[in-house]
Amino acid sequence: MNRRNLLAALSSSTAAGLAGCTGVLSNDSDSASSSSTTQRNTPEPDPTVSSWSEEWLRGSNYRVNVTVQLDGTEQILIKKGSMRGETADTITSSGEHTVAGPNTEVGTVEPLQSIWLVRPRQSDRIDQPVDSFIVGSQQQLTYPLHLGGLRGNTFPDAENTTTLSRTYTHEINGETRLLSLEIPDGLYQYYANRDRTRNYGAYVSESNDDQYIQSIVDEFEAFGEQRGLSDFGIINEMMKFVQNLEYTTDQVSDGYNEYPKYPVETLVDQGGDCEDTCILLASMLEQFGYGTVLLIFEDQQHMALGLAGEAGIEGTYYEQGGRRYYYTETTSPGWRVGQLPSNMEVGNPTLAPINDSAVLVFSYVVNTSTEGGASVEIYMRNAGDGTGEAQAEIAFENRNGETVVSERTDSRQLSPDEEYTTTVHMLPPSEQTLRANVSVLLDGRVHNTLQSEYQEPIGPPMDS
Numbered sequence: 001m002n003r004r005n006l007l008a009a010l011s012s013s014t015a016a017g018l019a020g021c022t023g024v025l026s027n028d029s030d031s032a033s034s035s036s037t038t039q040r041n042t043p044e045p046d047p048t049v050s051s052w053s054e055e056w057l058r059g060s061n062y063r064v065n066v067t068v069q070l071d072g073t074e075q076i077l078i079k080k081g082s083m084r085g086e087t088a089d090t091i092t093s094s095g096e097h098t099v100a101g102p103n104t105e106v107g108t109v110e111p112l113q114s115i116w117l118v119r120p121r122q123s124d125r126i127d128q129p130v131d132s133f134i135v136g137s138q139q140q141l142t143y144p145l146h147l148g149g150l151r152g153n154t155f156p157d158a159e160n161t162t163t164l165s166r167t168y169t170h171e172i173n174g175e176t177r178l179l180s181l182e183i184p185d186g187l188y189q190y191y192a193n194r195d196r197t198r199n200y201g202a203y204v205s206e207s208n209d210d211q212y213i214q215s216i217v218d219e220f221e222a223f224g225e226q227r228g229l230s231d232f233g234i235i236n237e238m239m240k241f242v243q244n245l246e247y248t249t250d251q252v253s254d255g256y257n258e259y260p261k262y263p264v265e266t267l268v269d270q271g272g273d274c275e276d277t278c279i280l281l282a283s284m285l286e287q288f289g290y291g292t293v294l295l296i297f298e299d300q301q302h303m304a305l306g307l308a309g310e311a312g313i314e315g316t317y318y319e320q321g322g323r324r325y326y327y328t329e330t331t332s333p334g335w336r337v338g339q340l341p342s343n344m345e346v347g348n349p350t351l352a353p354i355n356d357s358a359v360l361v362f363s364y365v366v367n368t369s370t371e372g373g374a375s376v377e378i379y380m381r382n383a384g385d386g387t388g389e390a391q392a393e394i395a396f397e398n399r400n401g402e403t404v405v406s407e408r409t410d411s412r413q414l415s416p417d418e419e420y421t422t423t424v425h426m427l428p429p430s431e432q433t434l435r436a437n438v439s440v441l442l443d444g445r446v447h448n449t450l451q452s453e454y455q456e457p458i459g460p461p462m463d464s
Contacts (some may be wrong), residue, residue, distance in 0.1 A: 045072035047119060049131040055101075056139045058425045059371040061108035063101030064115055064133060069094045076130055079116040080106050083129045091117070100135075111136030141372040142430045146458045147396070148374075150436050152450040153363035154194070156208055160186030164268050170244045179219055179241070183212060183268055191262040195448045200260060200294055201357035203279045204286060205384035208361075209264045216241075217287045235285065235307070236336055242281045243333045245271045274303045277330035281305055282354050293325050295349040302344065304329055306351060307337055316340040320351045358388025358414060360447050364438045374428055376407075379421045380440060382414040390414045391441040396428040399454065403437075404429060411441075431457050 047070045055063045068076060068091060076091040078099050089105040091097050099115055100106040109115065117130040162185040167178055187208065220241070224234040245266070261269070261276040263283045272280075275294075282292045282305055291308035295318065306318055306325030315338015317324040327344075329335035362380045378392045390413075395406035405428050412420045428434055436452040 045070070047071050047073040047076055047117075047130050049117065052131075052133045052138075054133075054135060054138050056141070056373060056425060056427050057101070057108060058373065058375060060110045060141060062110070062135050062139070063098060064109060064135060065096055065098050066091075066115075066117065066131075066133070067096045068117070068130075073119055075120065077118040077120060077127065078106060079118055080109070081114060081116075083116040083118050083127065083132070085116075087118075109135045111141050139427050142427050143368070143370070143372055144374050144428045144430045144434070145368050146430070146455045147366050147428060147434060147436070148368035150366040150452050150455065151364060152436075152438065152452060154190070154361050154448055154450065155363065156184070156190040157186035160184065160189070162186075164188060166267060166270060168241065168245070168270065170241045177223075179216065181212065181215065181267065183264060187212070188264055188268050191264050194262070195446070196259055197447070198260075199357055200275065200279060200352060201354040201386070202359050202384065203260055203262050204282045204354045205357040205386060206262065206359045207383050207385070209262065209283070210287065212267070213263055213283045214287045217284050220284075221288070231288075231290075232313075232337070235288070235290070238281065238284050238288070239328065239330065239335070239337070240333065242277050242284075242330050243335065245277065274331045278303050278305045279354075281328070281330050286355060291323075292328075292354060293320065294352040294354055295325070295327065296352055297344060297347040297349045300344060300347050302347070304344070304349075306349075309337070314338055318349060318351060325351065356386040357384050358382050358386045358390075358416075358442055359384030360388070360390055360414075360440045360442055362392065362438075362440045362448070362450075364392075364394070364436070364450065366436060372427075374426050376424045376426060376436075376438075377421065378409055378424065378438070379419070380412075380414065381419045382416055385416050387413060387415050388442045389444065390420060391444075392422075392424075393439045393441060394424055394426065395437045395439075396426070396434045397437055399433050404432065404434065433457065 047068060049066060049068050051067045053065045057063055070076065070093065074092070077087045078089040078091065079085045080088055098104055100109045102108060113135045114132050115135065116132045118127045119130050120127055163182045164185050165182055167180045169176060169178055190208065220234050220238055260279065261272050263280045266272045266276045266280045278294060285292050285307065293306040295304040295306045297303065305328040307328045308323055309326045311324065313326055316327045317338065326338045327340045328337050329339065329341065359382065360380055361383050362378065365377050367375045367377065376394045380390050380392065382388065382390065389411050391411040392409045393406060395403045397403050405426055407424045407426050409422045409424055414420060433454050433456050435454045437449065439449040440447050
């Protein structure tokens with residue numbers, strides 16, 4: 001029974017006791033006459049509280065929100081600690097209100113403190129309580145010291161000094177040439193561990209491999225200068241290099257899989273399917289200064305590259321946005337720019353842009369203290385060449401993989417190379433074995449994820 005109901009019951013009980021003195025009252029004719037002519041008072045408005053909510057900020061500080069319906073009441077008084085205390089602020093409209101926290105008259109509040117909402121009574125100067133809330137009753141303060149120091153990042157491992165040596169053989173104008181690369185194993189592992197996406201632009205837009213792609217392009221440019229080749233001639237030689245990678249299929253339209261590779265992966269693996277070689281060649285052409293699109297033939301389950309070119313180039317092209325994109329095959333040797341395989345002639349491709357994608361890299365670190373709770377610092381950077389909406393989700397999971405507490409950061413629009421750092425305060429339980437599961441979201445979809453090892457509690461849980 002809340003306080004208002006209790007007071008109402010007491011009032012009713014008192015009235016019943018007085019009614020029992022009917023013999024005394026019946027002897028007072030004036031009182032009887034007065035009783036018969038008394039008019040009923042109009043009931044006062046009855047404001048109601050539909051919900052309370054609290055948010056732990058840091059240390060032992062909380063923000064408290066309340067949703068009220070005034071139902072005709074002009075105002076509700078906000079009091080801290082006691083309904084008879086000083087009025088800190090007032091509520092004059094229905095809806096959700098922040099009654100305690102930063103930038104409020106009450107200020108931040110600590111666990112076990114109470115917030116009272118009181119309706120002022122003008123007639124008899126007796127305030128009536130509407131509702132109250134005990135701080136910390138929804139989000140109890142915890143001391144998850146076992147989670148302190150958890151960290152992770154999706155950056156290339158600079159401490160991994162191992163290199164992967166790869167040598168590629170290809171024919172240029174009847175001459176066998178060798179191309180050797182030393183690719184850092186840390187960079188290869190970085191790409192191998194990234195989540196996969198069907199946004200193919202992300203595989204080309206990522207910038208961490210630019211210097212290695214550029215080193216290949218430099219080789220072709222140097223050869224072109226020696227032989228007096230035009231850009232068109234150099235591009236055809238790049239095509240030959242990609243077409244002759246090991247393990248590529250001998251059949252055009254052999255289909256693509258659900259695991260696209262980043263260019264560095266294709267270079268280390270020395271081959272891939274049609275989407276992988278398209279992504280590699282597109283990255284090379286981007287460094288060479290030429291625009292491309294992906295030509296996706298859904299019916300044939302094939303993918304080719306569309307190379308931006310001017311009118312006058314012989315061969316098959318597709319138009320988009322007033323530009324011509326010439327068919328460029330990457331999976332079998334011998335094809336040149338504009339040459340369309342006969343089994344692709346009936347295809348009607350979708351032209352997908354590949355040079356306007358955001359790519360997020362991120363890190364996180366969990367900090368705890370004797371003040372309680374955990375603070376998770378998130379750093380995000382856009383390593384792509386497009387703009388995107390970045391957000392992070394932090395979750396702590398138990399041994400069953402169930403999420404026991406989670407929070408999302410505010411979203412932030414990130415331009416290429418822009419950085420964003422934010423901190424989220426959370427209350428994971430101190431007595432459970434937990435792991436951190438941290439994801440970054442790009443434009444509302446999970447972009448990449450890090451998961452820590454499980455952490456065992458440290459000693460008995462501390463009292464809050």
